[in-house]
Amino acid sequence: xxxxxxxxxxxxxxxxxxxxxxxxxxxxxxxxxxxxxxxxxxxxxxxxxxxxxxxxxxxxxxxxxxxxxxxxxxxxxxxxxxxxxxxxxxxxxxxxxxxxxxxxxxxxxxxxxxxxxxxxxxxxxxxxxxxxxxxxxxxxxxxxxxxxxxxxxxxxxxxxxxxxxxxxxxxxxxxxxxxxxxxxxxxxxxxxxxxxxxxxxxxxxxxxxxxxxxxxxxxxxxxx
Numbered sequence: 001x002x003x004x005x006x007x008x009x010x011x012x013x014x015x016x017x018x019x020x021x022x023x024x025x026x027x028x029x030x031x032x033x034x035x036x037x038x039x040x041x042x043x044x045x046x047x048x049x050x051x052x053x054x055x056x057x058x059x060x061x062x063x064x065x066x067x068x069x070x071x072x073x074x075x076x077x078x079x080x081x082x083x084x085x086x087x088x089x090x091x092x093x094x095x096x097x098x099x100x101x102x103x104x105x106x107x108x109x110x111x112x113x114x115x116x117x118x119x120x121x122x123x124x125x126x127x128x129x130x131x132x133x134x135x136x137x138x139x140x141x142x143x144x145x146x147x148x149x150x151x152x153x154x155x156x157x158x159x160x161x162x163x164x165x166x167x168x169x170x171x172x173x174x175x176x177x178x179x180x181x182x183x184x185x186x187x188x189x190x191x192x193x194x195x196x197x198x199x200x201x202x203x204x205x206x207x208x209x210x211x212x213x214x215x216x217x218x219x220x221x222x223x224x
Contacts, residue, residue: 003098006091010099014073015106024072028065029111033118035061040122050123055184058119059177062112062137063144067169069107070148073100093219101149101214108141129187132196136187139203140180146210147172153221176206 018024039057043049077083086096116137120127127133151168183199 003092003095006095007098007102009091010086010096011102011106014076014100014103017076018103018107024069024107025110027072028068028107029114031068032061032065032111032115035064036115036118036122047124050125051188052185054119054123054125055181055188057123058115058184059140059180061115061119062108062141063170063173063177065111065115066104066108066141066144066148069104069111070145070152070169073104073107073149074152087222093222094215097149097153097214097218100153101145101211104145104149105141108145112137112141125188132187132193133184135200136180136183136196136203139200139207140176143176143203143206143210144173146207146214147176150210150214150218150221153218172210176203179203179206 036057039053043053043057077086087093116127116133119125148169151172179199179202183196183203186196186199
C-alpha cells in the first residue's frame with residue numbers, strides 16, 4: 001500500500017471513531033471556549049486593549065486544545081495495544097505519522113471554526129481580513145499538529161505520556177506560537193500585508209521543518 005493511501009486509511013479510521021464518540025472535538029472545543037470566555041471576563045477593558053489581548057487568547061486556546069487532541073488521539077492507539085497492530089501492518093511507518101496528523105488537523109480545524117467567531121464576539125473585533133487570519137491559523141495549526149503528532153508517538157509506550165508530551169511540545173512550538181500571535185496582533189491592528197508576510201514565511205518554514213522531521217524520524221522514534 002502506498003504512503004498516501006495508507007495515510008488516508010489511518011485518518012479515515014480516526015475520523016470514524018470520532019464520528020461515533022465525538023470525544024476529542026467536544027472536549028477540546030469546550031476547553032477552548034472556556035479559556036476564551038474566562039479570558040474575556042478577566043482582561044477585557046476597552047477596544048484598544050482587546051486588540052492586543054485577543055491574539056494571545058486565540059492562540060493559547062488553540063495550543064492547549066491541540067495538546068488535548070493529540071494526547072487523546074494517541075491514547076486511543078495505546079488502549080488495547082492498538083499501536084502494535086499498526087506497527088505490524090504492511091504499511092510504511094511514515095503513513096502512521098501522516099494519517100494521525102491529518103486526523104488531528106481536522107479535529108483542530110473544527111475547534112478553530114468555533115473559536116474565531118467566539119473571540120470576535122467577546123473581544124468586539126471586526127474580522128475584516130478573514131482570509132489572512134485563516135492563512136495564519138492554517139500555517140500555525142499545521143506546525144503544531146506536525147510537532148505534536150511526531151512527539152506524541154513517544155508517549156504511547158510511556159506511563160508519563162501526558163507530562164512528557166507537555167514538557168517536550170511547548171518549547172518546540174514556541175516559534176510558531178510567537179509568530180502566530182505577533183502576526184495576528186498586527187493583522188487586528190490594521191497592518192499591511194508586507195508587515196505580516198515575514199511572519200507567514202516563518203510559520204511556513206516551521207511547518208516544512210516538522211513535517212519533514214516527521215517523515216524522516218518517525219520510524220526511528222518508534223523503533224525498539
